[in-house]
Amino acid sequence: MVSREDEVKNRFRYLDILISAIVDHEKNLNDLxxxxxxxxxxxxxxxxxxxxxxKLKEET
Structure with a gap:
């Protein structure tokens, strides 16, 4: 069974990955x-x- 502390660490790790992906995506969008x-x-x-x-054609 996963301890509460490990569960929290895993959630923070997931959030960190998610935020990194969002930041990279934003940079790519800004470049585009x-x-x-x-x-x-x-x-x-x-x-x-x-x-x-x-306009020059029309004038000549």
Missing amino acids: ILKLEKTVEKLSEIVEKIRKAE
């Missing part, structure tokens, strides 16, 4: 968000260039 923000910025620049090119 940063990459998405950079991608959106690049796409916005491309769209702006296309709009300028179309």
